[in-house]
Amino acid sequence: MAKEALFTILENHFDLEESSVLDLFSGTGSISYEFASRGTQQIMLVENDPRQLRFIRNTLRELEMTEVEVVRANVFAFLRHASLSFDIIFADPPYALKDIETLPDMIFGNSFLAPGGWFILEHSRKQDFSHHSHFLFLKKYGQVHFSFFGQAEKRS
Numbered sequence: 001m002a003k004e005a006l007f008t009i010l011e012n013h014f015d016l017e018e019s020s021v022l023d024l025f026s027g028t029g030s031i032s033y034e035f036a037s038r039g040t041q042q043i044m045l046v047e048n049d050p051r052q053l054r055f056i057r058n059t060l061r062e063l064e065m066t067e068v069e070v071v072r073a074n075v076f077a078f079l080r081h082a083s084l085s086f087d088i089i090f091a092d093p094p095y096a097l098k099d100i101e102t103l104p105d106m107i108f109g110n111s112f113l114a115p116g117g118w119f120i121l122e123h124s125r126k127q128d129f130s131h132h133s134h135f136l137f138l139k140k141y142g143q144v145h146f147s148f149f150g151q152a153e154k155r156s
Contacts, residue, residue, distance in 0.1 A: 001141055003031070005141055009148075016035065017040065019042075020040075022044050022084070022086040024090065025093040026047040026092075027052055032068050040067065045069070045070055047070070047072065076106070080110075082112070086114060087114050089119045091119070095126075104135075115151065120146050134149040135149055
């Protein structure tokens with residue numbers, strides 16, 4: 001339900017076929033597969049766990065999804081060294097991850113978002129990012145919370 005609602009929001013704001021996507025803490029890669037299935041042609045996913053990466057690579061091969069680039073890296077190290085820009089950045093870190101609150105600053109401190117782009121952070125109800133200067137709005141779906149960030153002014 002949460003993923004479907006997220007994509008409804010994204011499809012109403014972006015032309016997904018023309019958007020570039022960065023998927024951080026990819027896990028099984030499900031968000032990247034969803035973007036690819038909606039026509040997104042430029043997707044980069046970042047995952048560090050070798051087992052997850054094997055699963056992702058096998059799935060991409062089986063589904064013949066060539067639009068997804070797989071990067072094996074620690075997300076924090078990747079964000080410190082990458083110099084790319086994306087329309088949509090999605091992060092689904094483990095909810096108990098130490099330093100989760102630093103992710104928005106890392107994204108905006110290094111100009112990873114293209115003009116008009118959004119950073120979406122999935123997190124538990126325990127985190128509150130509404131004070132962040134780039135916070136746009138929050139969507140809640142049961143235990144899943146999505147905080148949206150961008151360059152625009154706050155809205156509800």
